[in-house]
Amino acid sequence: MTKYVNAVIGDETGDASLPILEGTLGPQAVDIQSLYGRHGILAYDPGYRSTASCKSAITFVDGDAGILAYRGYPIEQLAEKSRFLEVAYLLMFGELPSAAEGTAFRDSVCQHNLLHEQVISFYRGFRRDAHPMAVMVGVVGALSAFYHDDMDIRDPQQRINAAIRLVAKMPTIAAASYTYSTGRPQRYPRNEYDYAGNFMQMLFGMPNRDFVVDPVQVRAMDRILILHADHEQNASTSTVRMAASSGANPFACIAAGIASLWGPAHGGANEEVVKMLLEIGTPENIPKAIARAKDKSDPFRLMGFGHRVYKNFDPRARVIQESAREVLAHLGLENDPLMAVALELEEIALRDEYFIERKLYPNVDFYSGILLRAMGIPTKMFTAVFAVARTAGWVSQWLELHNDSTHGIDRPRQLYVGSGLRDYPETRG
Numbered sequence: 489m490t491k492y493v494n495a496v497i498g499d500e501t502g503d504a505s506l507p508i509l510e511g512t513l514g515p516q517a518v519d520i521q522s523l524y525g526r527h528g529i530l531a532y533d534p535g536y537r538s539t540a541s542c543k544s545a546i547t548f549v550d551g552d553a554g555i556l557a558y559r560g561y562p563i564e565q566l567a568e569k570s571r572f573l574e575v576a577y578l579l580m581f582g583e584l585p586s587a588a589e590g591t592a593f594r595d596s597v598c599q600h601n602l603l604h605e606q607v608i609s610f611y612r613g614f615r616r617d618a619h620p621m622a623v624m625v626g627v628v629g630a631l632s633a634f635y636h637d638d639m640d641i642r643d644p645q646q647r648i649n650a651a652i653r654l655v656a657k658m659p660t661i662a663a664a665s666y667t668y669s670t671g672r673p674q675r676y677p678r679n680e681y682d683y684a685g686n687f688m689q690m691l692f693g694m695p696n697r698d699f700v701v702d703p704v705q706v707r708a709m710d711r712i713l714i715l716h717a718d719h720e721q722n723a724s725t726s727t728v729r730m731a732a733s734s735g736a737n738p739f740a741c742i743a744a745g746i747a748s749l750w751g752p753a754h755g756g757a758n759e760e761v762v763k764m765l766l767e768i769g770t771p772e773n774i775p776k777a778i779a780r781a782k783d784k785s786d787p788f789r790l791m792g793f794g795h796r797v798y799k800n801f802d803p804r805a806r807v808i809q810e811s812a813r814e815v816l817a818h819l820g821l822e823n824d825p826l827m828a829v830a831l832e833l834e835e836i837a838l839r840d841e842y843f844i845e846r847k848l849y850p851n852v853d854f855y856s857g858i859l860l861r862a863m864g865i866p867t868k869m870f871t872a873v874f875a876v877a878r879t880a881g882w883v884s885q886w887l888e889l890h891n892d893s894t895h896g897i898d899r900p901r902q903l904y905v906g907s908g909l910r911d912y913p914e915t916r917g
Contacts, residue, residue, distance in 0.1 A: 513548050530901050541726060542895065546579060546884050547718045554800035558718060559583070567807045572683050572713040573597060576655055576880035579718055580648075580887060593652075600656035601677040601686070603664070604634050611668045620665035620872040621750040627661050628654075629743035639737050647890055650738040651883035658879045659683070662872040663690035669868075684710035687876065692864065704818040705863050708811045709873075712859065715804040715852060716874050718881025720797070724748040724755070728882045732889050733898040745882045746875050755871040755878075758857035761792040762826070762867055765858070770825070771832040778833075782842055792854030793837060794846070804852035812859040819862060826858050 507519040517540045520531050533539045548557045556563040559578050566575055570584075577585045577593045585593055610630060614623050631653075632639065638650040664674045667690075675690040678699075685706045693699035719725070727748040731741040749755035768777045780788040795802055816824050834850050837843045860870050889895055 511543075512545075514550060524901070530903065532903050536721075536726075541721055541898070542729065542889070543892070544721070544885070544888060545582070546888060547720045547881070549720045549797050551795065551797035552800060554803050556719070556803050563715065563803050564807060567711050567714050567804075570714065572710050572717070572877075572880075575714050575717055576884075579880050579884040580651060596652050597656040597683070598677070598679040600653045601660055601679075603657060603660050607631070607634065608664065608674060611664060611674070614668070616669055616671070618665075618669070619750075620662065620669065620869055621746060621875070623665040623668070624661055624872060624875060625743050625746050625750070627665070628658075628746060629740055631657070632737045632739040635739070641735060641737070641890055644891075647738070647887055651887055654738065654742055654879055654883050658876045659687035660690060662869075662876050663687060665872060666691055666866070666869050682706070682710070684713060691869075702818075705815060708815050708859060708863065711807060711811050712856065712873065713877040713880075715807060715856075716877035718878070718884065722754065723751070724878065725882060725885050729885055729889050730898045732886050733895065735897075738883070738886060741886055742879060742882050745878070749875055749878060750871060755874045757791060757851075758853040758860070758870045758874070759867050761853050762857040762861060762870075764789075764791045765826045765829050765833075768829050768833070771829055774829065774833050774836055778836065778840065778842075790833070790837070790848075792851055792857075793843065794848040795851045800847070801849045802851040805850045805854055808852055808855040808859060809850075812855045812862065815859060815862050821862060824858070824862065826861065830855065830858055 506523070509517045509519050511517070524530055531539070546559065548560070549555065558566060558575060559582055561578070561584075566578075570578075573594055574585060574590060577590065607627060607630065610627055611623065614626070635650070635653060638646045638653060640646045660677055667674050673695055675693045675695070677686050678689060679686070681689055681701065685701055688706060688709055689699040689701075721729075724745040728741050728745040731744045732738075736744075752760055764777075768774060777788070777790070780786045781790040812827065816822055816827060821827075834854070837848070843849075857867070857870060860873060861867070865873060
């Protein structure tokens with residue numbers, strides 16, 4: 489449905505109306521595409537806080553109500569009832585797979601989860617202490633030099649093949665970046681495991697003994713991947729879409745997304761939460777930490793609270809907290825000091841008017857770092873795990889953009905505030 493809203497501008501005809509677009513869920517959007525062409529005026533919206541940059545049918549977020557849904561399915565239900573590859577299929581193709589479709593999709597992923605042996609040799613060109621995300625940006629970008637058969641983005645089947653290849657190879661790439669840093673040999677994928685189990689055996693398996701599957705930890709990893717698979721038009725997803733709009737190849741687009749995700753304000757936030765909890769140390773130090781967080785002159789911040797979109801509980805935070813409790817209990821770590829600090833900090837903060845007024849609720853990063861750490865994943869790998877999960881969302885958004893024939897190259901405008909036009913000074917000749 490299209491409505492019209494009166495604006496404070498007009499043209500020689502006196503027409504000052506702009507259409508309002510309505511989505512399935514969420515707020516309406518004023519269609520300002522003709523604003524500059526008709527009225528010579530740009531919309532100014534730093535950080536795209538009030539701008540819908542595209543139409544999408546993939547993920548819905550309602551920050552006020554604390555809702556996250558993939559293709560209409562609430563994230564809580566998917567985390568409880570689904571598995572990651574089923575969710576990846578849902579994101580990519582719009583519906584949950586039938587039994588036959590699910591089997592075929594898994595077989596395709598298993599077919600493409602190996603890395604070209606020459607790609608493996610790239611790892612030796614990086615320093616051992618390189619951050620895994622730096623390695624992943626380089627390796628994923630380099631895939632475009634190997635898979636020319638899936639580079640024609642005008643071919644729908646090649647686009648799907650490239651998307652599946654990326655979902656399949658990302659755990660192998662991420663795990664190799666970790667094992668290389670530790671001096672251990674890279675593990676090959678083993679197709680008898682599911683997606684999460686395979687990722688974990690590549691991370692922790694040793695060539696001189698069989699990998700023992702811990703179903704509790706594998707299920708927790710699967711939930712982590714589901715919870716992080718997509719999240720509407722965030723910074724890294726918008727980066728992937730913008731790169732894709734230029735016609736860039738799929739591997740370059742996802743490499744750009746990984747680079748954006750690496751930022752501490754985005755995918756690196758869970759690392760910062762763990763550092764904060766370690767700095768606080770014990771529950772007795774929480775009041776002092778909260779006082780510091782309220783002090784504008786103090787650089788200390790409570791990480792893991794608040795979200796750019798959510799002004800209520802992040803629905804992923806409840807699921808990840810439950811998984812963290814399950815894994816800690818399973819491992820005999822019920823008295824984990826970081827978890828004790830986190831639970832007490834959450835309880836105190838949610839009673840404090842400072843946080844209540846500002847709607848600073850725990851987000852998914854608040855507990856995900858505790859869970860990953862308990863599972864033996866080093867802090868520098870947290871964002872790499874995030875990238876493995878988010879690849880499913882990135883390729884889904886990439887596919888959607890290329891299925892939209894009306895979406896041309898992205899080209900944001902600017903409000904210029906520099907010097908006016910001026911002549912080059914004669915005295916400089």
